[in-house]
Amino acid sequence: MKAEQADIAWLIYDLILNQATGRYELTKVDEVFTLFDEALRQITTTQAGSIENFKQLLQSKLDEQLESAPITRSLDSPF
Numbered sequence: 001m002k003a004e005q006a007d008i009a010w011l012i013y014d015l016i017l018n019q020a021t022g023r024y025e026l027t028k029v030d031e032v033f034t035l036f037d038e039a040l041r042q043i044t045t046t047q048a049g050s051i052e053n054f055k056q057l058l059q060s061k062l063d064e065q066l067e068s069a070p071i072t073r074s075l076d077s078p079f
Helices: 036-044 051-065
Strands: 008-018 023-034
Touching: 023 036
Parallel strands: none
Antiparallel strands: 008 023
16 A cells, blocks of 8 residues: 555564674664554454364463362363
């Protein structure tokens, strides 16, 4: 998108090592122009992950809270 048509300019920076000084310098590497509505929609819309990964994560967090792993198996389907 052209800068004149955009609502937002994203300035992309990176730390680049300066070989002469041995220091990293903050350097602009790109500019991206977007419309506000499109950027907001992309930022606020999440994509659902795997239910199995989510259940494993929850189970591991529960296991951390217990002194020992649970004796019973986790439910295959809560519904």
